[in-house]
Amino acid sequence: MTAVLGASALHARAADAxxxxxxxxxxxxxxxxxxxxxxxxxxxxxxxSVSGDPATLAVVADAIRRAEPAAAVVLGDREEGPVDRRAGxxxxxxxxxxxxxxxxxxxxxIELIGGDVAVGDVLARTAVxxxxxxxxxxxxxxxxxxxxxxxPRYRDGELVLLVGHTDPHRLVPWEVPNPTPCCGExx
Amino acid sequence: MAHDHGHDHPHDHSHDHAPPPPEWADPTxxxxxxxxxxxxxxxxxxxxxxxxxxxTALGAFGATPAAAGPADAEAAEAYRxxxxxxxxxxxxxxxxxxTQFSPDGLYRVEDQARHAAQYGLDWLVIxxxxxxxxxxxxxxxxxxxxxxxxxxxxxxxxxxxxxxNIPAAEHGTVFVAPGANEVxxxxxxxxxxxxxxxxxxxxxxxxxxxxxxxxxxxxxxRFLAEHRxxxxxxxxxxLANHPARKGLDSPHEIRAWRDAAPEIxxxxxxxxxxxxxxxxxxxxxxxxxxxxxxxxSAQSFPAYPLASYVTYGGFDWMTAxxxxxxxxxxxxxxPWWISANSDSHSVYGDDQVRGAFAxxxxxxxxxxxxxxxxxxxxxxxxxxxxxGCYSRTHVGAARYxxxxxxxxxxxxxxxxxxxxxxDGLDVRLAEHGRDERGATLGGFLRVRRGAxxxxxxxxxxxxxxxxxxxxxxxxxVDVIRGEVTGPAADRDTFATPDTRVxxxxxxxGRRGRIVLNxxxxxxxRPFYLRLRGTDGRRSQPGLLGARVDPHGPxxxxxxxxxPWQDLWFYSNPIFVDVRx
Numbered sequence: 001m002t003a004v005l006g007a008s009a010l011h012a013r014a015a016d017a018x019x020x021x022x023x024x025x026x027x028x029x030x031x032x033x034x035x036x037x038x039x040x041x042x043x044x045x046x047x048x049s050v051s052g053d054p055a056t057l058a059v060v061a062d063a064i065r066r067a068e069p070a071a072a073v074v075l076g077d078r079e080e081g082p083v084d085r086r087a088g089x090x091x092x093x094x095x096x097x098x099x100x101x102x103x104x105x106x107x108x109x110i111e112l113i114g115g116d117v118a119v120g121d122v123l124a125r126t127a128v129x130x131x132x133x134x135x136x137x138x139x140x141x142x143x144x145x146x147x148x149x150x151x152p153r154y155r156d157g158e159l160v161l162l163v164g165h166t167d168p169h170r171l172v173p174w175e176v177p178n179p180t181p182c183c184g185e186x187x
Numbered sequence: 188m189a190h191d192h193g194h195d196h197p198h199d200h201s202h203d204h205a206p207p208p209p210e211w212a213d214p215t216x217x218x219x220x221x222x223x224x225x226x227x228x229x230x231x232x233x234x235x236x237x238x239x240x241x242x243t244a245l246g247a248f249g250a251t252p253a254a255a256g257p258a259d260a261e262a263a264e265a266y267r268x269x270x271x272x273x274x275x276x277x278x279x280x281x282x283x284x285x286t287q288f289s290p291d292g293l294y295r296v297e298d299q300a301r302h303a304a305q306y307g308l309d310w311l312v313i314x315x316x317x318x319x320x321x322x323x324x325x326x327x328x329x330x331x332x333x334x335x336x337x338x339x340x341x342x343x344x345x346x347x348x349x350x351x352n353i354p355a356a357e358h359g360t361v362f363v364a365p366g367a368n369e370v371x372x373x374x375x376x377x378x379x380x381x382x383x384x385x386x387x388x389x390x391x392x393x394x395x396x397x398x399x400x401x402x403x404x405x406x407x408x409r410f411l412a413e414h415r416x417x418x419x420x421x422x423x424x425x426l427a428n429h430p431a432r433k434g435l436d437s438p439h440e441i442r443a444w445r446d447a448a449p450e451i452x453x454x455x456x457x458x459x460x461x462x463x464x465x466x467x468x469x470x471x472x473x474x475x476x477x478x479x480x481x482x483x484s485a486q487s488f489p490a491y492p493l494a495s496y497v498t499y500g501g502f503d504w505m506t507a508x509x510x511x512x513x514x515x516x517x518x519x520x521x522p523w524w525i526s527a528n529s530d531s532h533s534v535y536g537d538d539q540v541r542g543a544f545a546x547x548x549x550x551x552x553x554x555x556x557x558x559x560x561x562x563x564x565x566x567x568x569x570x571x572x573x574x575g576c577y578s579r580t581h582v583g584a585a586r587y588x589x590x591x592x593x594x595x596x597x598x599x600x601x602x603x604x605x606x607x608x609x610d611g612l613d614v615r616l617a618e619h620g621r622d623e624r625g626a627t628l629g630g631f632l633r634v635r636r637g638a639x640x641x642x643x644x645x646x647x648x649x650x651x652x653x654x655x656x657x658x659x660x661x662x663x664v665d666v667i668r669g670e671v672t673g674p675a676a677d678r679d680t681f682a683t684p685d686t687r688v689x690x691x692x693x694x695x696g697r698r699g700r701i702v703l704n705x706x707x708x709x710x711x712r713p714f715y716l717r718l719r720g721t722d723g724r725r726s727q728p729g730l731l732g733a734r735v736d737p738h739g740p741x742x743x744x745x746x747x748x749x750p751w752q753d754l755w756f757y758s759n760p761i762f763v764d765v766r767x
Binding site: 011012013014038040041042043044045046134135136147162164165166167172173174175176177178179180 | 391392393394395397464472473474475478480481482483484485486487489493494497727741742744745746747748
C-alpha cells in the first residue's frame with residue numbers, strides 16, 4: 001500500500017524545498033518518490049510531497065518536523081504544524097496522489113541513471129513512465145544525457161521526463177541544475 | 188561540424204576584431220554600389236551633416252522643419268511633403284546594453300559605443316542595472332562617459348537609460364532623450380521606483396506584497412509620463428526585457444503597464460539578448476539561448492506553461508508563439524511593439540576581463556568596476572554579442588535624431604532581425620488601386636467596409652557577409668493575420684484563437700529585391716497583419732498547432748543552439764480598422 005504525505009514551510013525557492021527533502025530522507029532506504037510542488041495557499045510557494053509505504057512515511061513526517069519545525073505536515077488523518085500551511089501541504093499531497101503535478105527530486109531508480117542512459121533503460125529501470133521531447137520524435141535507441149541531474153514531472157497520471165534535442169539520438173533534459181541567475185540574484 | 192566564430196585570434200584592447208565599417212559608412216563604396224537601404228541610410232546621415240563630404244547634395248530632406256525665416260519656408264514645405272509620404276529610413280539600434288556600471292558588467296561605455304558603431308548601429312541605449320550603488324553613484328558617473336561617446340561617435344546616437352527592476356516583475360529598459368535633466372530624472376525614477384532600490388521586487392502570486400509592488404510599477408510609468416508632458420525631458424520610453432525568461436511578467440501586469448502610460452510603455456523584447464549563450468562549447472553545456480534556462484518559481488505567473496521558459500529560434504515565447512501572448516495583445520487593437528537587443532554584458536570569445544579594484548574599493552563604494560583589461564586569451568564561456576553584431580532593432584525615422592528614433596519606436600515603425608538576415612524591409616498596406624502610400628509598420632489604416640486592400644512587402648536581401656562570414660539566405664516569408672476582437676475580457680489571457688499564418692512565400696534562391704503582394708478582398712472586420720521571415724534551417728510546427736503555424740521556429744536546445752544557424756526577422760503589425 002502506498003500513501004502520500006504533503007508538507008509546507010512556505011519556501012520561496014525550490015532549492016530550499018529540496019534541502020528539506022534531502023534532510024528528511026537522509027536515513028530512509030525504502031523506495032519513495034519525493035517531489036516539490038508550486039502551490040497556491042496562502043500564496044504561491046514551494047511545498048513538498050513524499051509517497052511510499054505508510055510506516056516509512058511516518059518516519060519521514062517526523063524527520064520533516066524535526067528538520068523544519070515551521071513546516072506543516074499532512075499524512076492521512078495526521079495534521080501537524082502551522083494551520084495556515086496545511087492547505088498548501090494538502091495541495092501538494094493531492095497533486096502527487098493524483099499524479100497531476102509534482103517535480104520529482106527523488107524516485108525509484110534515480111541512482112541508476114547518472115550519466116548517458118538509453119531511453120529504454122530509463123523507462124525499464126526507473127519510475128519514469130515516459131520520455132518526451134519538446135522537439136518531437138526521437139530515435140528508438142536515443143540516449144538521455146542526464147549529467148546526473150533529472151527532474152521528471154507528474155502529468156496526467158504519468159511521471160514524464162521532458163527533454164529537448166537537435167540530434168534525435170542525443171536528448172538533453174529540459175531542466176538544468178544551475179539555471180542562470182538574474183543579475184547575480186536568485187529571483 | 189566545427190564552429191569557427193572568428194574569435195580565435197588574440198586581440199588588443201583598443202581595436203579588438205574590428206569589423207569592416209558598414210557599407211553605407213564606408214567612403215570607398217560609391218553611392219551607385221549601395222543597396223537601396225544602405226543608400227537611404229547614407230543619405231539620411233549626410234543630410235544630418237554627419238557624413239562629411241556631400242553635405243551639399245541633399246535638398247531639404249532632413250533639414251529642421253522648425254527653422255524660421257522665409258528662406259526656410261520652402262525647405263520646410265519640402266520636408267513636410269516628404270514626411271507626409273513617410274519616406275522613412277530605418278535606423279538600426281539596440282536598447283539593452285550594459286557597462287562597468289552594472290554589478291554584472293564589464294566594458295566601458297566607450298567600448299560598447301565604439302563596437303556598436305563598428306557593427307553598423309545608428310543608435311544605442313546604455314542600460315545599467317538599477318541598484319543602490321547605481322542610484323547613488325553610477326547613474327551620475329556614467330553620464331560623462333555617455334557624453335564622451337556621443338562626441339567620439341558622431342554618427343551614432345547614444346542614449347542614457349536604465350535597466351529597471353520592474354517592481355513585482357522582470358527587467359525593462361527605461362530611457363530618455365538627452366538633455367539637461369536626463370540624469371536627474373533617471374536618478375529620481377530609479378530612487379523612487381526601481382524594485383531593487385525600493386525593496387519591491389516581490390511579485391509572488393497571491394503574496395502580501397504583490398498588489399502594492401505592482402502598483403509601484405504603474406506609478407513609475409505614470410511618473411515618466413508626467414515628466415514627459417511637463418517637458419522635464421523631451422521624451423521617455425519603457426520596453427520590457429526578456430519578458431518570458433522566468434515567467435515573472437504576468438499578462439495582467441503587461442496590460443497594466445500599457446494602459447497606465449501607453450505613450451511610455453510601448454513594447455517588449457521580441458528576442459532577448461545573450462544570443463551566444465548556447466553556442467556549443469565550454470561553460471555553455473546547460474545554458475539556454477538567451478540564458479532562458481530556468482523553470483517556474485514561486486514568483487512566476489502560475490498559468491505559464493513549461494514551454495514558455497525557452498526561446499524559439501532565439502525569440503521569446505511571447506512573440507514566437509503565433510496566437511500567443513503578443514498576438515493576444517494585438518488582438519485588442521492596441522499598440523504593443525517588439526524589439527531585439529544584445530543585452531551585452533561580456534562577449535563570447537572576447538579576451539576582456541575585469542580589472543582589479545584598488546584596496547578598499549568595491550562596486551558598492553565606486554558604483555562601477557575598474558576598466559577591463561586583457562585576460563590574455565579569448566573567453567569562450569561568455570554568452571553575449573557586442574551591440575549590432577547579431578541583434579538589430581530597425582526603427583523607421585524621417586530624420587536623424589534622438590527624438591526621431593524615440594518617436595519611431597513609439598509608433599511601432601520597427602522590424603527586427605538576427606544575424607543580418609535581410610538588409611531592408613518596406614511594408615505598405617493600402618486600398619487597392621488608390622494612389623496612396625497607405626499604412627506602414629505600426630500604422631493604422633481605416634477603410635470602408637468591403638474595401639479591397641493590397642499588401643506590398645519589399646525586401647532587400649542581405650548582399651554582404653554577416654558578422655559570421657556568411658551571406659544569409661532568406662528562404663521563406665510568412666504573413667501572419669490576426670482578427671482584432673477588442674479589449675480582453677480576461678486580463679490574464681495569453682492566447683487568441685483568431686491569429687494564424689495566412690500566407691507563406693517561398694523565396695529561396697531569389698536574387699535582388701523581392702517584392703511580394705497580397706490582395707485582401709471584401710474587408711469587413713478589423714484585423715492586423717505582421718511578417719516573419721527565416722533562413723529556414725530550423726523549424727517545427729507552432730505551439731498552438733500546425734494549423735496555426737505549420738513551420739514555426741524550433742525550440743532552442745540547452746547548450747546546443749548556434750544562433751548563426753537559425754536566423755529570423757519579425758516585423759511589427761499594421762492594423763486595419765473598418766469604418767461603420
